[in-house]
Amino acid sequence: MTYYQQPDFNTYPDKNKKRLKQVAVLILILLIAGYSAFRLGSAFNTIEVNNETTFWQKFVSILSFNTAEPIDKNYVMPNKEENRFDILLLGIRGEDGPDAKDAGPLLADTIMVVSYDKISKKASLVSLPRDLYVKIKKNKNDKINTAYEYGVYGGGGLNFTKELISKITGVYIDKAVVINFSSFEKIIDEIGGIDIALAKPFEESGQWGYEFKLPAGVNHLNGQNALYYARSRYSSSDFDRSRRQQQVIFAIKDKLANLNFWSNPVKTITALNTLRGNIDTDLNIWNTGDLLNMAKEINDSAKITKHVISTENLVYESRENNAYILLPVGDNFDQIKNFFKNLNQEITAPSPTP
Missing domain, CATH: 3.40.630.190 (LCP protein)
Known part of the structure; x- marks a missing residue:
């Protein structure tokens, strides 16, 4: 005898799961990019003439999310x-x-x-x-x-x-x-x-x-x-x-x-x-x-x-x-x-x- 199995409506097809993951990753990338752009803009607005920090050093420090100034021994x-x-x-x-x-x-x-x-x-x-x-x-x-x-x-x-x-x-x-x-x-x-x-x-x-x-x-x-x-x-x-x-x-x-x-x-x-x-x-x-x-x-x-x-x-x-x-x-x-x-x-x- 064959029994009818009730589908689980709390689960999504594998295809939908894949799409959701892609959307989540995209949102995370956009958040990081937006935050970095904001920090980068703020940083350049406060740069002094004698600041010798390079663009890439500043960019890397921004992406590190570390706002604390390193201690100079x-x-x-x-x-x-x-x-x-x-x-x-x-x-x-x-x-x-x-x-x-x-x-x-x-x-x-x-x-x-x-x-x-x-x-x-x-x-x-x-x-x-x-x-x-x-x-x-x-x-x-x-x-x-x-x-x-x-x-x-x-x-x-x-x-x-x-x-x-x-x-x-x-x-x-x-x-x-x-x-x-x-x-x-x-x-x-x-x-x-x-x-x-x-x-x-x-x-x-x-x-x-x-x-x-x-x-x-x-x-x-x-x-x-x-x-x-x-x-x-x-x-x-x-x-x-x-x-x-x-x-x-x-x-x-x-x-x-x-x-x-x-x-x-x-x-x-x-x-x-x-x-x-x-x-x-x-x-x-x-x-x-x-x-x-x-x-x-x-x-x-x-x-x-x-x-x-x-x-x-x-x-x-x-x-x-x-x-x-x-x-x-x-x-x-x-x-x-x-x-x-x-x-x-x-x-x-x-x-x-x-």
């Missing part, structure tokens, strides 16, 4: 260290500088880090070259002396610069002081000038509109002459200028020590507040303990060392878009970070890699 924010106190010092031209209009009032001519180790009780002063080429922000590289300008105009303020220097040096910058050169002159004039000892005569004939000269021996400089001596670079180099800037900083330190200025950190903060209009700093009364300890060690010349990062040790010369720049040896900041990490321990000058 060169720019990792270090943790704060309880046994260190690091202060960033920046010297900028300021609005009333003689070359501010042409060169930029917020560009830094002086970039220094004062590092104090609370255990070894040693301190160091390190000058960073202003032409060091770094990643200022995503897809934007520039010289390090533009960092403060980017921070001010970009809304990050002083913290933007502190974080960038922290990432480059590998040490947490606790506080920062930014001073324009007119304030620099005022400070030196207010303490009665400084004394600079020269082993040989110094001359700068092309920068200040007249021939600026200092003879060998001890020179007593007022604010303007000290500024000219510290900023002159046409007759030498930026690295030599960094050494002269350190010499002026130490001359100011010696004069303040003679005036017992360091014995009263409250007076130091008061002086900074007096010049507040020309100084940007996040130092406050709560930092007086660290400042007092640092000042005691700074007064002991045997416990503080001076270093200049230059082409003789940790950077090398290059060019970018026909502009002179400096790049870190090894094309990463590992050696610079290692140098800063070991500051005030068994202190040695930075040396180049063979």
